[in-house]
Amino acid sequence: MRSFSRFLAVTGAAALAAVAPATAAAAHPGGFHHGPDQAVFVQTNDPAGNAVLVYDRAPDGTLSPAGTYPTGGKGGAQTGAVVDPLASQGSVVYDAASHVLLVTNAGSDSVSLFGVDGDALQLRQVVPSGGAFPTSIAVHGDLVYVLDTGNSANLQGYRLLAGRLFPISGSRRALGIANANPPQFLASPGQIGFSPFGTHLVVTTKATGTIDVFGVFPSGRLTAATANPPAGLVPFAFSFDSYGHLVVVEAGTNSVSTYRIRWNNSLDVLSGPVSDGQAAACWIAAEGNGNFYVANAGSATLSVYHVAADGTVSLLPSTATTAGGPIDLVVSPDGRFVYSENGGAGTIDEFRVEGNGSLTPIGQITGLQAHVIEGLAAS
Numbered sequence: 001m002r003s004f005s006r007f008l009a010v011t012g013a014a015a016l017a018a019v020a021p022a023t024a025a026a027a028h029p030g031g032f033h034h035g036p037d038q039a040v041f042v043q044t045n046d047p048a049g050n051a052v053l054v055y056d057r058a059p060d061g062t063l064s065p066a067g068t069y070p071t072g073g074k075g076g077a078q079t080g081a082v083v084d085p086l087a088s089q090g091s092v093v094y095d096a097a098s099h100v101l102l103v104t105n106a107g108s109d110s111v112s113l114f115g116v117d118g119d120a121l122q123l124r125q126v127v128p129s130g131g132a133f134p135t136s137i138a139v140h141g142d143l144v145y146v147l148d149t150g151n152s153a154n155l156q157g158y159r160l161l162a163g164r165l166f167p168i169s170g171s172r173r174a175l176g177i178a179n180a181n182p183p184q185f186l187a188s189p190g191q192i193g194f195s196p197f198g199t200h201l202v203v204t205t206k207a208t209g210t211i212d213v214f215g216v217f218p219s220g221r222l223t224a225a226t227a228n229p230p231a232g233l234v235p236f237a238f239s240f241d242s243y244g245h246l247v248v249v250e251a252g253t254n255s256v257s258t259y260r261i262r263w264n265n266s267l268d269v270l271s272g273p274v275s276d277g278q279a280a281a282c283w284i285a286a287e288g289n290g291n292f293y294v295a296n297a298g299s300a301t302l303s304v305y306h307v308a309a310d311g312t313v314s315l316l317p318s319t320a321t322t323a324g325g326p327i328d329l330v331v332s333p334d335g336r337f338v339y340s341e342n343g344g345a346g347t348i349d350e351f352r353v354e355g356n357g358s359l360t361p362i363g364q365i366t367g368l369q370a371h372v373i374e375g376l377a378a379s
Contacts, residue, residue, distance in 0.1 A: 073105025092375030130156025232273030270311030291369030346370035
């Protein structure tokens with residue numbers, strides 16, 4: 001943990017200077033229209049007033065600005081965070097089934113819900129997050145959980161009905177993490193997410209170094225958590241493969257490990273930790289064919305891993321270079337393109353996925369606010 005802290009401090013000193021904020025594209029007048037279905041969403045995370053930036057995705061994967069939509073809340077920054085002010089994954093989530101976009105407002109302890117029609121958004125709700133400093137959101141069917149990372153940290157559940165959020169009575173779960181508000185980035189949880197069938201809810205904790213697993217009742221409430229030790233150090237972000245295996249990136253060892261979730265909320269280590277030899281590996285995204293992309297903020301690179309059907313992890317001999325300080329990343333739903341949000345540079349790098357899983361640069365969005373932007377989702 002101390003070496004990870006020292007590295008982040010060095011990263012902060014060497015990070016690129018902040019660039020001018022992006023010129024806001026005018027939101028679409030007159031409400032919704034039938035625009036393209038392919039879009040990428042980013043939150044500005046501005047403490048003075050958060051907003052969502054929308055980009056159209058062309059057939060060749062390149063992006064173009066399509067609008068800016070205020071969230072009705074405020075962004076925030078965790079203490080000590082440099083390129084990734086929310087120190088999390090999943091602060092912006094698109095749910096294709098309900099055509100809604102969910103965004104955390106860390107600075108105002110709220111969550112915004114937008115209706116999505118192509119590249120146009122409509123703000124429907126701003127609801128309390130149930131705690132302090134929300135940074136990550138999980139969605140499965142009509143069930144939504146928000147991770148609040150400030151103070152002792154907690155989870156809050158909601159039902160997503162008719163395109164709106166309704167709190168679930170008795171769903172709040174405290175994680176019991178001693179922190180402040182804003183939280184210290186090394187002591188805050190990293191991500192919340194549902195298992196593929198929605199039977200379990202997973203939370204990574206940097207402070208205690210555990211992977212906490214909750215069972216999910218039909219009511220939407222949770223069982224008590226089982227705190228599982230990780231194979232590597234400092235579990236940060238995670239995804240799942242097509243077989244339901246949990247795939248975790250561990251920032252302390254710059255590695256990836258896989259796990260099987262058991263009925264009693266415990267984890268069996270299947271493979272790992274497998275290091276990519278990079279620095280500050282924290283974020284991960286699934287491509288859909290067993291390939292996973294990992295963002296290394298300290299090395300300004302993206303690594304490629306493959307997870308076999310039995311959960312065995314292998315590092316592929318392909319590393320893509322980014323503009324600097326990559327944090328959140330997302331794979332397009334068709335698996336053809338990868339987008340890297342570079343917090344240290346204020347850019348979004350665009351890549352095409354090749355047949356062997358390697359990445360080819362195809363363009364770049366510039367002019368976003370460095371060290372402030374957060375979250376990335378794609379439709």
